[in-house]
Amino acid sequence: MEMLWRAIDLPDPGPKWAGLFHEFWPAYHTWWQREGVHARPTYRDSHRALRQHMPELMPIYETLCELAGGGDNAARFLSFYGPPAYLSGCSQAIWPGAEPVLVRNYDYNPHAFDRLVMRTNWQGRKVIGTSDGLWGLVDGMNDAGLAVSLTFGGRRVVGEGFGVPLILRYVLQTCETAEEAGKALSRVPTHMSYNVTVVDAKRNYLTALMAPDRKTRITHAAVATNHQDKVEWDSHARFTATVERERFLLHRLTLHVDPEEKFIGAFLRPPLYSSAFAQGFGTLYTAVYRPRLGQMELRWPRALWPLNLHDFVEDQRMIYTPEPAGQVL
Numbered sequence: 001m002e003m004l005w006r007a008i009d010l011p012d013p014g015p016k017w018a019g020l021f022h023e024f025w026p027a028y029h030t031w032w033q034r035e036g037v038h039a040r041p042t043y044r045d046s047h048r049a050l051r052q053h054m055p056e057l058m059p060i061y062e063t064l065c066e067l068a069g070g071g072d073n074a075a076r077f078l079s080f081y082g083p084p085a086y087l088s089g090c091s092q093a094i095w096p097g098a099e100p101v102l103v104r105n106y107d108y109n110p111h112a113f114d115r116l117v118m119r120t121n122w123q124g125r126k127v128i129g130t131s132d133g134l135w136g137l138v139d140g141m142n143d144a145g146l147a148v149s150l151t152f153g154g155r156r157v158v159g160e161g162f163g164v165p166l167i168l169r170y171v172l173q174t175c176e177t178a179e180e181a182g183k184a185l186s187r188v189p190t191h192m193s194y195n196v197t198v199v200d201a202k203r204n205y206l207t208a209l210m211a212p213d214r215k216t217r218i219t220h221a222a223v224a225t226n227h228q229d230k231v232e233w234d235s236h237a238r239f240t241a242t243v244e245r246e247r248f249l250l251h252r253l254t255l256h257v258d259p260e261e262k263f264i265g266a267f268l269r270p271p272l273y274s275s276a277f278a279q280g281f282g283t284l285y286t287a288v289y290r291p292r293l294g295q296m297e298l299r300w301p302r303a304l305w306p307l308n309l310h311d312f313v314e315d316q317r318m319i320y321t322p323e324p325a326g327q328v329l
Contacts, residue, residue, distance in 0.1 A: 014067070103267055
């Protein structure tokens with residue numbers, strides 16, 4: 001399987017972002033209205049929810065809506081409020097060494113993924129991360145030395161709230177410490193269950209167990225896979241091996257502390273690395289964040305791409321990912 005990745009610098013929302021939106025919008029529009037356009041919240045409800053829960057993002061949101069053409073559907077989509085349900089796998093952990101390092105695998109459908117690294121400087125805050133929905137993020141860090149990443153929480157419940165990639169954008173735009181991030185994650189509603197791990201420049205960290213039907217719980221966990229306090233979706237847990245991956249990482253953090261490079265390398269091999277691409281849960285990349293240094297890496301079994309928040313270079317890479325014998329996409 002081959003994937004074209006792009007690293008794009010967007011100092012301000014402008015024509016370059018508008019070009020990306022119009023490139024991706026047909027596919028996103030099809031996904032967003034797959035249950036019918038009336039299944040999604042209205043623009044009025046979406047606008048009200050965003051203003052209530054993440055008011056600091058309103059200037060960016062309104063600018064992006066204008067760049068997207070000012071249409072009703074695009075504005076509702078860009079609010080990330082009440083999106084269709086979607087599932088992912090993912091593993092993430094904080095290396096126990098002196099330097100703050102967050103490592104994560106993103107396991108998802110290769111045909112429903114932006115394949116974009118974006119560096120933005122919106123509202124004077126530098127942020128770099130892996131794009132979802134063209135301004136949301138599935139992982140990233142900011143110039144205050146805060147890094148954040150998400151995994152699916154392994155629950156079927158869908159409720160009123162935001163798609164978590166926009167919540168990660170909000171955290172990175174407005175927070176500087178793990179403590180501040182924890183307060184934001186406790187306050188903003190999510191439409192599905194997610195585990196969000198945060199580490200700051202002083203190596204303070206937390207994992208927020210978010211859900212639409214119960215209060216967010218802030219933990220001191222350094223590991224998150226695809227369940228929360230306990231397994232609640234047995235078939236998903238078995239298919240994704242969430243318990244096995246969690247135990248593997250906990251072993252690496254407690255009983256047998258690996259050197260940094262060995263710890264990162266474990267994410268590129270089973271049981272953390274998944275080759276279930278045809279089932280929509282293959283490992284699309286491994287991300288390494290060193291937020292105090294402003295350094296980010298994307299890794300694959302046959303490639304490594306270093307990126308820097310403060311010395312960002314636009315580029316693109318064709319990534320070839322090994323697949324199991326006989327698998328055809």
